[in-house]
Amino acid sequence: xxxxxxxxxxxxxxxxxxxxxxxxxxxxxxxxxxxxxxxxxxxxxxxxxxxxxxxxxxxxxxxxxxxxxxxxxxxxxxxxxxxxxxxxxxxxxxxxxxxxxxxxxxxxxxxxxxxxxxxxxxxxxxxxxxxxxxxxxxxxxxxxxxxxxxxxxxxxxxxxxxxxxxxxxxxxxxxxxxxxxxxxxxxxxxxxxxxxxxxxxxxxxxxxxxxxxxxxxxxxxxxxxxxxxxxxxxxxxxxxxxxxxxxxxxxxxxxxxxxxxxxxxxxxxxxxxxxxxxxxxxxxxxxxxxxxxxxxxxxxxxxxxxxxxxxxxxxxxxxxxxxxxxxxxxxx
Numbered sequence: 001x002x003x004x005x006x007x008x009x010x011x012x013x014x015x016x017x018x019x020x021x022x023x024x025x026x027x028x029x030x031x032x033x034x035x036x037x038x039x040x041x042x043x044x045x046x047x048x049x050x051x052x053x054x055x056x057x058x059x060x061x062x063x064x065x066x067x068x069x070x071x072x073x074x075x076x077x078x079x080x081x082x083x084x085x086x087x088x089x090x091x092x093x094x095x096x097x098x099x100x101x102x103x104x105x106x107x108x109x110x111x112x113x114x115x116x117x118x119x120x121x122x123x124x125x126x127x128x129x130x131x132x133x134x135x136x137x138x139x140x141x142x143x144x145x146x147x148x149x150x151x152x153x154x155x156x157x158x159x160x161x162x163x164x165x166x167x168x169x170x171x172x173x174x175x176x177x178x179x180x181x182x183x184x185x186x187x188x189x190x191x192x193x194x195x196x197x198x199x200x201x202x203x204x205x206x207x208x209x210x211x212x213x214x215x216x217x218x219x220x221x222x223x224x225x226x227x228x229x230x231x232x233x234x235x236x237x238x239x240x241x242x243x244x245x246x247x248x249x250x251x252x253x254x255x256x257x258x259x260x261x262x263x264x265x266x267x268x269x270x271x272x273x274x275x276x277x278x279x280x281x282x283x284x285x286x287x288x289x290x291x292x293x294x295x296x297x298x299x300x301x302x303x304x305x306x307x308x309x310x311x312x313x314x315x316x317x318x319x320x321x322x323x324x325x326x327x328x329x330x331x332x
Contacts, residue, residue, distance in 0.1 A: 027146060029318025034125075034147035039117035043129060043145075049109045050133040058257055061134040062201020063101040068131035069194070069311065070097055071124070073167055073184060074159045076315020078152030078322060079124035082106060084329040090155035096167045097160055099204060103329075106130065110328045123328035124149035128312050135304075138200050140259025143305025146312060150322035153331045170207050170274040174282045184314050186307075192286040193307040196293070196300055198277060199263040200256055202248040205240030208274055213242050227278055229270040236273075249273070261300045264293040 035042040053060060071081040074091055082103065083090045091097055106126055113121045125147045136142050160167045168180040181191045210217075211225040212233060224233050239249055250256035251273050252263045263277075268290050272278040280286040293300045323332050 027313030027316055030146035030148045030313060030316060032144045032146055035117075035121060039113070039120045041116055042113060042121050042147075045112050045116060046109050046126065046129045047133050049105070049112055050130060050137060053105050053108070054134065054137040058138070059202070060102045060105060061138045061257070061259075062197075062251070063099075064105060064134045065131050065197055065200065067100055067102060067106075068127050068308075069197070070100060070160070070167060071127050072311050072314045073180075074165075075152055075154065076317070077124050077128060077149055077312055078315070078317050079122065079127060079149075079325070079328065080152045080155040082123055082127070082328040083155040083331070085155075089157045091157065091160055092155070094157045094160040096169075106328055110325075114326065119324055119326065121147075122149050122151045122322075122324050124151050124316070126328070131308065135200075135259055138257060138259040140199075141301035141305050143308060146309060148316075148318055150317040150319075151325045151328075151331075152317060152322050168276065170203075170276050171210070172276045172279065174279040174286070177276060177279060178283070184311075186310055186314075188283065188285050189289065189303070190307040190310055192280055192289045193300065193303045194311065195277065195280060196261070196263050196304060198251045198274075199259050199261070201251050202256065203251050203273055205244040205247045205249065208236075209240065209242065209244070211275060212237055212240060225275070225278070227270060227281075228272075232271045261293050261298055264290040264300070268294060 067081060068077070070091075071077055071079060074080060081091050081097065081100070084092065092100070092103070106123065109126050109130060110121075110123060113126070125145075128145050128147070128149070132143060132145050159165070165183065168177055172180070177191055178188055181188070186194075211228055213223065215223050215225045224230070236249065240247055252266065253271075255262050266272060267277050267280060270278070270281075272280070280290060292298060326332055
């Protein structure tokens, strides 16, 4: 009986979350050029700040792109990832978000926008625009960002680690990944396309340590993930020792500062760094897309812009909902 109740409870939670996300799943109220009249220089201001930042701190491109994903997947694209709290009880302090960096860049952009157009541009839109501009700065595609989001007032440390509705883990299998994307109105194609964002950025050894040293959980240091290229495993072991919590390695070795399609080439050669990368080989649709993206007929750059727009529509607040924060780290 208890098991049945738990099942019903989980099912009901999924229905509630689906309702919350689908309420604005199509991004009603968003449009390209939302600030054309109220703050015509808005996108230019964001672009200028990001250009200046990338010139001195290019390693922030990956974390700033990932920030948009972490924001949208929890409570929708509402800037809730940015909120602070005196006791560290907001999303920002949840374990999956502790490796995010670049919050000060968002603050810098907001300061410049407030100076030009006080109380007009939302923090949620800033996160979306910054994600596009860091992609462009790393030689990736440009796409037209829909704007008009408003900022949420709620941010809970427990939301990103919720077993049903939280952020998908870097250890997730393909079934869990597809469910997570589907729950938010995104397709399997969106999943594989957006995974290509791993073309830029770094990852801590602790994120994939089990693949190198204890894949079956039996405590055997020689127990590596058999699906991983063993030459790649050997190279990673030189950088990452057991229990290493500080060392970081490239997600896309050789071009981690350049947004390109080499991520797909590595994963198809069984050199995907994370389990969630390797999992993309275990589904016919995601596997076929990766193989296609290693050929001359690749549509990855175009598809990435489309999928980013799709993701940017998740659970948005528009119209009179939410607020336009004066400072991104706190509600008004």
